[in-house]
Amino acid sequence: MKKHLETRAMFAGYRPSDAQMAVKPPMHPASTFVFPDARTGAAHMETAYGVEGAETPPEGFIYSRLGNPTITMAEQRLAAWDDSEDAALFGSGMAAISTALLAWSDAERPVWFVGPLYGGTHHFLEEVLPTMGRSVTEIDHLDQLDPTLEDLGGQRPGIIYLETPANPTMQIQRIRTAAEWAAQHSTEDHRIVVMVDNTYLGPILQRPLEQGADLVLYSATKYLGGHSDLIAGGASGEADVVAKVKEFRTFLGGTIDSWTAWMLARSMETLHVRVEHQQRTAGHVLNHLRELCGAENVKSAWSNDLATMGQDVATAEAQQRGGGAMIGLHVPGGREGAFAFLDALEVFKLAVSLGSTESLAEHPASMTHAGVPAEVKARTGITESFVRLSIGLEHPEDLVNDLTHAWKVAESVATLAV
Numbered sequence: 001m002k003k004h005l006e007t008r009a010m011f012a013g014y015r016p017s018d019a020q021m022a023v024k025p026p027m028h029p030a031s032t033f034v035f036p037d038a039r040t041g042a043a044h045m046e047t048a049y050g051v052e053g054a055e056t057p058p059e060g061f062i063y064s065r066l067g068n069p070t071i072t073m074a075e076q077r078l079a080a081w082d083d084s085e086d087a088a089l090f091g092s093g094m095a096a097i098s099t100a101l102l103a104w105s106d107a108e109r110p111v112w113f114v115g116p117l118y119g120g121t122h123h124f125l126e127e128v129l130p131t132m133g134r135s136v137t138e139i140d141h142l143d144q145l146d147p148t149l150e151d152l153g154g155q156r157p158g159i160i161y162l163e164t165p166a167n168p169t170m171q172i173q174r175i176r177t178a179a180e181w182a183a184q185h186s187t188e189d190h191r192i193v194v195m196v197d198n199t200y201l202g203p204i205l206q207r208p209l210e211q212g213a214d215l216v217l218y219s220a221t222k223y224l225g226g227h228s229d230l231i232a233g234g235a236s237g238e239a240d241v242v243a244k245v246k247e248f249r250t251f252l253g254g255t256i257d258s259w260t261a262w263m264l265a266r267s268m269e270t271l272h273v274r275v276e277h278q279q280r281t282a283g284h285v286l287n288h289l290r291e292l293c294g295a296e297n298v299k300s301a302w303s304n305d306l307a308t309m310g311q312d313v314a315t316a317e318a319q320q321r322g323g324g325a326m327i328g329l330h331v332p333g334g335r336e337g338a339f340a341f342l343d344a345l346e347v348f349k350l351a352v353s354l355g356s357t358e359s360l361a362e363h364p365a366s367m368t369h370a371g372v373p374a375e376v377k378a379r380t381g382i383t384e385s386f387v388r389l390s391i392g393l394e395h396p397e398d399l400v401n402d403l404t405h406a407w408k409v410a411e412s413v414a415t416l417a418v
């Protein structure tokens, strides 16, 4: 009988018999690996470089930029959580995202993306990728796929890229719509690859591959790592989709290092426990915030809030296993009120990033999304009064008290300003 996900993920990528029956995997810091003989070395290297007529090498490692036993162990653990054929780990979420986008796009394979996206991804797509010979088109909504194809004279995309729920505004995209459209418009020599950034919920709460996505991307710095003590990224999916991403990783050089991979693998053992607890606490905090601040000022990927925001609740309920632990809040008094609110927090730490054991708060308009054009911020609701909260593992009452105090401070700042 196939074991449950949590059970499979616990030992994914490692058997105690691999390392003298140690219950936990060792960490391999080696940068390079000894070839048994020159012929095998040549087979490894010529295959890695795609040299015609190369001999197929035996299983084994060459050099840690291409992979090593610790990295493979952590990759297998991510693949287990996603139930994917393979996964690739990187030195950051941006390394994973930029490498995947470069791997599957070229002059004949434009990128279409549905905003809003994480600010760094948005910047890479709008400012960097076009300088590398890729055309990039933003579409407002997935119902615009057909009209976009017509506007672009029938040129199909190589990639459809989305993030759902979006950081930080919680817009929901129906992954299946993108996947079905991509399947209909793909041909043998032109596969349209649907990529989904699943950082905000992670594999416990949302499983994009089961909704038809081809590649799921992560800032593993967030829930997968989840302790604010490492920077990493991940890409997970079908073996041939990931293989191309790994090929580009070899030459762009964004591979994760062994120590970080080991830490990440360790963190992934508690992923479900952390995320489920954080989600429960977020539910408690949200109930309180809707009362205190007015439901119209609260944003989250929970059904109640999505309904207030006019978002597609049915889609969220179909593709998510809960609303997660991220909250957006419109604070009175514009930027001044938002800053007073953030400065008044004591339990929440004022820092960018999210998905960690400690609760964090930040001001997207001037911090994580500072580089997003003003027009895009206005269109997507990243206003001066908007703050983002990431719920950690502290006691819910302490979080509620902290937020209540900060809200009152912001209200008094807003009243003084009138």
Ligand SMILES: Cc1ncc(COP(=O)(O)O)c(C=O)c1O
Pocket: 092, 093, 094, 095, 118, 120, 121, 163, 167, 197, 199, 200, 218, 219, 220, 221, 231, 232, 233, 353
């Ligand atoms: C949704 C999302 N995707 C990607 C990234 C980039 O990840 P990293 O900071 O690990 O490069 C972030 C970072 O905040 C993010 O929030």
